[in-house]
Amino acid sequence: MIRDLMTRAGLVLAGALAGVLALAAPALAHGADAPDGTDYRTRVSAVGPTLPGVTVRVVEAGARLELTNAGERPVEVIGYSGEPYLRVAPDGVYENVRSPATYLNRTIAGDTRLPAEADPAAAPEWRRVDGSTTVRWHDQRALWREAAPPPQVRAAPDREHRVRDWAVPLRVGTDTGEIRGTLDWVPPPDAYVWWVAATVGLLAVGALGLLPAGSGPGARALAGLGGLLVVGGVAAVVFTVGRELDAGARGVGGVLTGLLGGQVWALLTGLGAIAAGLFALARRPAADFALALAGACLALFAGVANAAVFARAVAPVPWPATTARTMIAVVLIAGAGVTAAGALRLHATSRPTHPPLPAPAYPHP
Template identity: 70%
Template sequence: MIRTLLARAGLVATATFAATVLTAAPAAAHGADAPDGTDYRTRATGVTPQRPGLEVRVVEAGARLELTNDTGRAIEVIGYSGEPYLRVGPDGVFENSRSPATYLNRTIAGDTALPAEADPAAPPTWRRIADGSTARWHDQRALWQESAPPAQVRAAPDREHRVRDWTIPLRDGADPVTIGGTLDWVPPPDAYTWWAVTIVGLLAVGALGLVAAAAPAGARALSALGALLVVGGALAVGYPVGRELDAGAHGVGGVLVGLLSGQIWSLLTGLGAIAAGWYALARRPAADFVVTLAGACVALFAGVGNAAVFARSIAPVPWPPELARVMVALVLITGTGATAAGVLRLHAAPKTPAPTGPHPTGPR
């Protein structure tokens, strides 16, 4: 019976994964092309001259800039040809549909085809795109757009390099203002080391499945799996929360909107792993099956989906990249390890002996 349920659950999980891949929509809270990690560190050094109430910061691991204007006046962001590109003020955020930057900045690669109406010399045509006083946008002046690293990086890739200092012009009425910042190359970590540690860890967790299902050793092993899965699920929820905060989400409501629109699978599988862990701690019937399925889902959607951070020096979260790698490694270890352990425990579960009795035809 358990094997039949497991086979059916596998089919359901496979179908769910296929549907997710085929129907996945771009994230709404953060950019659709928000990176999972990068080796280029973008920093904003400030606004010159200073304007009280005008703040700029880098979000999405450097992929976007965020400008918040609480000065009470409209501030314009100037495009690549000196034309007005964005206007941020008390009445909301507007983009100039005649500015080429409006279209080029829609993707991090800047590869959007320009429509015929894009003309930096034409008078601006403003289109409202958001309420509030905060704008976020890709800006090629703060990014490295080439596929190959800079020459100094190719010469010494194991060292940190200043790629360039960058500036973005603004306009406060008739007064020019400038955003300043830096772009640096940061050597990536050794991904093989992180994968090796992860594999050793998940094998150790999976070894819990070798403990027979009989009490008391089997019961203790099941409780250990449950506790580990609760930890992995909590980390699987915490990581996308960090991504939303790094993408500029403000307050509980902003984070929830971002999670539900752009990080829904990681969130749901993390919560499911926590629930499955508690189920195993309570030693409920079919707990091995529940642990197996929940572990596989959290490893796939919250672990593998964020594993790019193993090979990137800058992580899309507001805490150190080393901590981000540890979190992803633990999600993979607990999720994949719990799956392996659950399968082994299901396989080792004692079989119910067939009933014995007199031969149906009676004695000969």
């Protein structure tokens, strides 16, 4: 009976999830080179003159611009040589295959080899690439692509600097406009401080595994480890959702699609940590093994995978960078610390509880 109920519940959940994804508007996935953090802050300051229905924002920690056209007239984004580059119309998004920007903007480095057909002086040749009214693209005018920082940053790296004011031209019919914004250098944090804090925290949590597993303090330690793993799992899930929001996902359907398409491992390890933590809080058999396994996965796939935020000023989430660093520190402390504690508890319980029987003594002949 219980098995049938669980099967039906699983089918209902799967059907509901499939329905949400089917009804969701097509979501543009993360770029293949979406950064885990950066020290350059890109902002959109204005779109002018006023274009009805046109909104622009920065996504992927500043790596891309996103333009949505809810108006009735097509909007063209102008490329680097004054040629039409993108066209966002009510029936979809088009790119000009003759524009060099079509190829240069495929990577954040702008190092794509130009094909022979790329010619900014040629008449536009439009190719439909999406059925929505939203487009995202790398734009070299809003990025710093050099390996070395600007001269003013090299002279004073501990201060914030305005690198440039940038503009991206737009055209609507015969009317012209532009996206205006700023690019700033923001001094990165001291990653050493965050790594030391995370290391001290995980060692303190791991020390809980030294308490006798079967005693009153040991039982309370198990509950504490379970609760901490739940907190770490929640932090991992929230951070993962934040990455999707920063990448431009809209609504529940868009977030779910992005999570299942690009952030599935971080999501699953976060949910697994929550489940293992609740398992330990219920003091179920094999709780120590569940804690150690889920903690290791959490630390690796949700902690270490996002640890770049410790050394970057701008994090790939829609919250202050300090909040993002604190969340990843919690994930690492909970994951690695609970793994160590669970392993110690497993080792303690695997040792024999009774001394071995003495070997029988045989008389000498």
